[in-house]
Amino acid sequence: MRDDKDRTRRNGLRVYGAWAGNPGGTLEDTSKCVQGVWSEGRGALEHQCNRNRGHGPGGLYCKQHDPEEVAKRAEARAEKYRKEREFQNRKNTALAIGYMMMKAGYDTEIKVRALLKGVQ
Numbered sequence: 176m177r178d179d180k181d182r183t184r185r186n187g188l189r190v191y192g193a194w195a196g197n198p199g200g201t202l203e204d205t206s207k208c209v210q211g212v213w214s215e216g217r218g219a220l221e222h223q224c225n226r227n228r229g230h231g232p233g234g235l236y237c238k239q240h241d242p243e244e245v246a247k248r249a250e251a252r253a254e255k256y257r258k259e260r261e262f263q264n265r266k267n268t269a270l271a272i273g274y275m276m277m278k279a280g281y282d283t284e285i286k287v288r289a290l291l292k293g294v295q
């Protein structure tokens with residue numbers, strides 16, 4: 176996402192979706208969230224988020240694009256990813272131990288299952 180402070184402005188209003196075919200772009204609607212968003216699909220242009228503003232710094236954002244909320248969601252995703260990795264690592268360790276036990280001659284399907292339960 177482009178930082179709002181880097182956005183082009185004209186007469187104090189933010190400019191969205193400027194390109195060769197529409198060099199002037201579209202001027203900010205001051206009742207709407209300032210975040211630039213892209214529509215689905217190829218060749219889509221950036222446009223202003225169409226939700227009402229009222230959140231975040233200066234009340235310039237909608238709830239979804241409030242930078243604090245965006246950061247919180249990113250942090251939650253990172254934490255979820257970290258936990259999944261940790262679980263996979265523990266599971267892989269348990270599988271390796273089970274494999275070594277079987278190779279060492281333990282007839283231990285039950286023990287290996289118990290071991291796997293311990294990490295799940």
Ligand SMILES: [Zn+2]
Nearest residue numbers: 208224237240
């Ligand atoms: Zn928004």
